[in-house]
Amino acid sequence: MDERQEAGARPERRDAAENRQRILDAALRLFDRHGAGQVSMNQIATEAQIGPGTLYRRYRNKSELCLDLMKDNIVLLFDDIEAYLETHRDDSPSLRLRGIVSLFVGFREKKNRLLAGVEESPPAARARPKALSPLYGQLHEILVAQFEKMPGSGQDMAVAQASAVFKADMLLVALSSESYAAQRDVRGLSPEEIVEQLGLTFYPERN
């Protein structure tokens, strides 16, 4: 997660590396025994046999930990999306949006527990959200690119751009754990139905 191999930076200390592994192992163990939502940072520290301070030094909250645990899968998701975009280069933006959303929903279905953990933000974390998570940021870029290609309102570039950014934001909050879970559990929609409805709502072009 640190990715600080950049240049003249010291390598990670041996003991630190070991502790990181212990944390990851412990978290994984606890998460799939009890679900990410039910496990506290405290428990993780205990299970990993380290002090709370050590845990918090590496991960400021559970969200960061979950993100680290999903790193590889996130890379895979973006690979899938890239591949999809490649092979559907000539589809309409709406179609491509549908494809992307469908891929993401699949990802969500697979990693639901962890993803929910990522977004279950502790109130304090909202204070300085300078950089939204890379997951969010990257997805946002991709979505914006598609929305911009849609035959929008007139030809004012600036306006179209702003609107694309906004729509991408809205689509992402619609795909957030909170919203998605509500659609599944309260409204009783299946993943496929959700994809369908999102299409009708955000890119209803018929083609």
Add this chain to the structure above:
Amino acid sequence: MDERQEAGARPERRDAAENRQRILDAALRLFDRHGAGQVSMNQIATEAQIGPGTLYRRYRNKSELCLDLMKDNIVLLFDDIEAYLETHRDDSPSLRLRGIVSLFVGFREKKNRLLAGVEESPPAARARPKALSPLYGQLHEILVAQFEKMPGSGQDMAVAQASAVFKADMLLVALSSESYAAQRDVRGLSPEEIVEQLGLTFYPERN
């Protein structure tokens, strides 16, 4: 908030009534001195000179407390919406939707602190969200009614209905504190711009 005057129910005890008032006063004082987000239930109990248990007996969390504090304003909001709908009976659904959203955004701007407090749900509260807050539910109904009137996809009633429910849900999560705050603070949009973009996104009919 209790509204239990229904039938053969005992009236609220005098001491309980007094404590409720102390709580409300204390909360109001603290909230507008430090902002709803920064005030803990503990502080409120202390300021009100009661035990934590007493506070929690009446309000299961800060959200409920905030809701109680806003009760009157919420009633006013719905009065406004009703009046608006009355006087614009003949406008297109899109226009009416815009009007409703505008009213709500105005409300949000006025009561932002408290509203954020309402939605800042403690993770535990999500466990049994059998009944979404009345605010949400009532707004949802109104929105659904408008979406249903829109020239939708064909004439299959059930499909149109499902889509209206979904769109109303999406519009409401777009209007949630989290999403709204991000548009203001991260994207730098003004309330008016947000209303505008919501229109373009959710009911772009040009009339």
Add this chain to the structure above:
DNA sequence: ATATCAAGTGGAGAGGTCTCCGGTTAATAT
């Protein structure tokens, strides 16, 4: 007036988050 008892009260305590900081320790320079 008094007895009754559901409603109400407060605080101890379990379990969490997160920070701080004095004491290590691994990597590096000498």
Add this chain to the structure above:
DNA sequence: ATATTAACCGGAGACCTCTCCACTTGATAT
């Protein structure tokens, strides 16, 4: 081999949420 030092460690502690329960008290019946 030794000194240096930035990174790391762990746990005490501040503050929080929320529950439980022995005790008190106001409203009502008699």
